[in-house]
Amino acid sequence: MAPRNRRSLRAALAALTSVLLLPVGAGVAVAAPDPRPAPSAAERKIEPKLRTQLEETPKAVFWVYLDSAADLSAAGGQKTRAAKAETVLRAKKDHAARTQADVIKALEGAKAEYTSYWIVNAVRVVGSEKLAGTLAQRPEVSRIDADDKVDLPKPAGGSREKTAADAVEWNIDRIKAPQVWEQAGVRGEGIVVANIDSGVDYTHPAVNNQYRGKSADGSYDHNYNWFDPAGVCAAAAPCDNNDHGTHTMGTMVGDDGGNNRIGVAPGAKWIAAKGCETNSCSEASLLASGQWIVAPTDLHGQNxxxxxxxxVVNNSWGSAAHDDWYQQIVDAWRAAGIFPAFSNGNSGPSCATSGSPGDYASSYSSGAFDINNAIASFSSRGAGPGGILKPNIAAPGVNVRSSVPGGGYEAFSGTSMASPHTAATVALLWSAAPALEGDIAQTEALLDGTAQDTDSAQCGGTAADNNVFGEGRLDALAAVNGAPRGAIGALAGTVRSGGAPVAGVKVTADGPIDRTTTTAADGTYRFASLSVGDYTVTAAKFGYAPQTAGVAVTENATATGDFSLTQAASGKLTGT
Known part of the structure; x- marks a missing residue:
């Protein structure tokens, strides 16, 4: 991962201002005094890198950060994950609208090109040195930074050659995901995972049926399921021009129904945001993607x-140096009940090499181990900032076979490959134990407490907790077995109309927990691992009158909820 230079530049500037004064005549050349006046308080808000850019070009892209953040504490009092996300969205947008108003008024007065962001309370501006200086004088502006990019890590150390199918891959078996499928009876049903990556080839047979935008009748609706902020993909549909995003998504949910069982939670659904245009990720796309994760929009970025x-959102990207620029996004995800999984970086084997945002205390990052349970040489080590444990956990990340665009499969290596295992294990957990859904802290504690302790004294710590393996090697089965599942039952049924099965019917179960699914081609549906209790179940599809029924789910049993829909009256409308 390529480092972001902002922090290192600031550190270098600080060092230059504190050099020792040496006596004249001691054999040391003395530099002439700098004739330029010291920068003013307003000028010091402008990043030196940006000041240089603005001196060399009439206009540049820069980021205006305001000095306040929204209060998200109210989200913690909400009972459902949807309510948490709604509260975060409202608080963030209201705060940004209020605090950015004068800055935006100044930008419109200057006829400058700008984009407002609510997720971090910042405005992206294309402007001149004079405009930057004017904005820096405003008291509510905390800093003005240059526009940077984050490199999307290339797979390291793994074979990129075509590999043969091997049923359940070694990495999936190693974390005991198949045992979760068999013993707990869950494969991630009812859970939606996302990635911010290079995109996804949604036509790939290993991930196509798991795409939330695919209907039971085979049609697609990409609204709220796909986001391409830079408009890279030619059609308004998911694409991947790098391989990376399709590979990480395959590790989370991949299963082609045959021998290619490459995913940890193949029963989960997926959506995706293209935060990385090609081999790198712009700040604009990463921030826009961070917003979209909290509140997905239609294809026009509206509603x-x-x-x-x-x-859950997986982030297999980051820098090799610490930078807190993405901190507010991660905090917003947590407040919204969205689990933030990150790769820990590929800058090992030295210690203190964890990269951002994976090195944040609020991010859950994964290191990488190989088929022999040995840590990968490239896997970044901790400690993190302030001495915190990093990575949080270790997962398979060497020669991981997964999907790539065009229908193929390849084996890649990197902590990029490790993090999706952790993200998808959370999907298994929340599917198996609905009471955990949206509870980030308890989920982290469960992952930590059930990881297989793996000793390494290289970068400090103990056998149980060290800065090479973190809490240990990921164990999905132990995590699910340790989860507070409570009394669990299931609900299944068939939707018909006129005696014939109806595919693509949206079935919603509203009760102790909420679940939504669609009927298969034969009209059947199933909710596994529902908390015991009374549910209101609704079946609805355009062209039919919706139907609702009450169903009681009891422990260790499958309740039946069949529906017979009445086709609505229809007619033809023509005109010019």
Whole structure:
């Protein structure tokens, strides 16, 4: 991962201002005094890198950060994940609208090109040195930074050659995901995972049926399921021009129904945001993607729906140096009940090499180990900032076979490959134990407490907790077995009309927990791992009158909820 230079530049500037004064005549050349006046308080808000850019060009892209953040504490009092996300969206947008008003008024007065962001309370501006200086004088502006990019890590150390199918891959078996499928009876049903990556080839047979935008009748609706902020993909549909995003998504949910069982939670659904244009990720796309995760929008970026936010977001990207620029996004995800999974970086084997945002205390990052349970040489080590444990956990990340665009499969290596295992294990957990859904802290504690302790004294710590393996090696089965599942039952049924099965019917179960699914081609549906209790179940599809029924789910049993829909009256309308 390529480092971001902002922090190192600031550190270098600080060092230059504190050099020792040496006596004249001691054999040391003395530099002439700098004739330029010291920068003013307003000028010091402008990043030196940006000042240089603005001296060399009439206009540059820069970021205006305001000095306040929204209070998200109210989200913690909400009972459902959808309500948490709605509260975060409202608080963030209201705060940004109020505090950015004068800055935006100044930008419009200057006829400057700008984009407002609510997720971090910042405004992206294309402007001149004079405009930057004017904005820096405003008291509510805390800093003005240059526009940077984050490199999307290339797979390291793994074979990129075509590999043969091997049923359940070694990495999936190693974390005991198949045992979760068999013993707990869950494969991630009812959970939506997302990635911010290079995109996804949604036509790939290993991930196509798991795409939330695919209907039971085979049609697609990409609204609220796909986001391409830079408009890279030619069609308004998911694409991947790098391989990376399709590979990480395959590790989370991949299963082609045959021998290619490459995913940890193949029963989960997926959505995606293309935060990385090609081999790198612009700040604009990463921030826009961070907003979209909290509240997915239609294909025009309008009409946000926080109720359609994913449960888990995987981030297999980052820098090799610490930078807190993405901190507010991660905090917003947590407040919204969205689990933030990150790769820990590929800058090992030295210690203190964890990269951002994976090195944040609020991010859950994964290191990488190989088929022999040995840590990968490239896997970044901790400690993190302030001495915190990093990575949080270790997962398979060497020669991981997964999907790539065009229908193929390849084996890649990197902590990029490790993090999706952790993200998808959360999907298994929340599917198996609905009471955990949206509870980030308890989920982290469960992952930590059930990881297989793996000793390494290289970068400090103990056998149980060290800065090479973190809490240990990921164990999905132990995590699910340790989860507070409570009394669990299931609900299944068939939707018909006129005696014939109806595919693509949206079935919603509203009760102790909420679940939504669609009927298969034969009209059947199933909710596994529902908390015991009374549910109101609704079956609805355009062209039919919706139907609702009450169903009681009891422990260790499958309740039946069949529906017979009446086709609505229809007619033809023509005109010019």
């Amino acid at each position: 946000p729906r926080p109720d359609l936010a994913p449960h």
